[in-house]
Amino acid sequence: MENIMLRYVKAMGISASHNSRRVYLAWDEVSQAAPYTIRKFFRDGTLSITLNSSVVRSMLFLQTDELISKINAVLDQDELFIKDSPKLRKVEKLILK
Numbered sequence: 001m002e003n004i005m006l007r008y009v010k011a012m013g014i015s016a017s018h019n020s021r022r023v024y025l026a027w028d029e030v031s032q033a034a035p036y037t038i039r040k041f042f043r044d045g046t047l048s049i050t051l052n053s054s055v056v057r058s059m060l061f062l063q064t065d066e067l068i069s070k071i072n073a074v075l076d077q078d079e080l081f082i083k084d085s086p087k088l089r090k091v092e093k094l095i096l097k
Contacts, residue, residue: 018082019081019082020042022075022081023040023042023047023071024042026074027040027047030067030070030074031049031060031067033049033056033060036052036053036056037051037052038051045089045091045092047093048097049094050097057097060096061096064096068092071090071091075090
């Protein structure tokens with residue numbers, strides 16, 4: 001079933017938005033900051049997160065490199081994350097606003 005879904009996603013040309021959703025889920029899981037997250041945007045390896053708490057943003061800012069590593073580890077384990085296209089990258093940069 002997973003193979004069929006992945007082939008469908010690739011055939012329809014919606015791989016990038018599918019992968020963005022997987023990145024957002026990984027952010028929520030790793031950061032535990034979903035209740036404070038207002039906006040998420042992912043393009044070209046850059047994940048931009050807008051938070052409604054400056055305290056949470058400051059705490060997460062100190063963990064930026066660790067968060068990137070953990071998000072990418074989650075994506076490596078995610079069978080639904082499409083990894084076989086150069087345009088579909090993992091998180092390389094994290095911007096907290």
